[in-house]
Amino acid sequence: MTNPGKFITLEGVDGAGKSTHLAFIADRLRAQGHEVVVTREPGGTPLGETLRELLLHRDMDADTELLLMFAARQAHLAECIQPALARGAWVVSDRFTDASYAYQCGGRGIPVERVAALEAWVQRGFAPDLTLLFDVTPDVAEARRSAARTADRFEREADSFFGRVRQAYLDRARAEPQRMRVLDAGKSIAALQTEIAGLLDRLA
Ligand code: TYD
DSSP states (O other), rough: OOOOEEEEEESSSSTSOOHHHHHHOOOHHHHHOEEEEEEEEEEEEEEHHHHHHHHHHHHHHHHHHHHHHHHHHHHHHHIIIHHHHHHOOEEEOOOOOHIIIIIIITTTTOOOOHHHHHHHHHHHHHSEEEEEEEEEEEEHHHHHHSSSSSHHHHHSOOOHHHHHHHHHHHHHHOOOOOOOEETTTTHHHHHHHHHHHHHHHHHH
16 A cells, blocks of 8 residues: 655745745655645635635635635645545645634634634644744845735735734744744755755655
């Protein structure tokens, strides 16, 4: 029987620079002979990408936002992530459920129990094998965001919002230090890649 693949997720506030490292991770895993599926949340399926458009550009209340995130996640798990892992592929996702705790709980103030209930329903104990948290100070993230293209609903939030999102991410990393590794995203790309390579090798 094929060994199931590993599930790796990348997290961080908008502007932390995680997208830069996604290609590095996928290339490295492919060079080691793995089938690699690169995906993202919200998104990752045709339905999920439609929900992403709404989530990023349509005004809505915080609970609607949370429920749509998990509707997209349910489809993503059922149609993409779990079938890929079952056939032995490694899946690398730009964001997953830690983002719901960080943005919807930390950022928007939704009680943690609501996200925990949805997580239990949709994931039934399933979780990433490794989560890389790209951590930067709010001023660096803000500078990177303003250099980027037109801001979406999240990217237009105030610095205080991103301060709360960052703190919620760090709290989660402290609670699950084995799964969730904090990387100082203020470091050079080369230094980060060395660190990431070490973490990936330990997972193989
Ligand atoms: P992101 O994937 O970082 O896109 P880009 O790099 O193209 O801007 O952005 C998706 C946004 O969705 C990001 O601002 C965080 C937000 N988000 C949540 O609020 N909750 C979630 O559960 C997820 C997965 C994302």
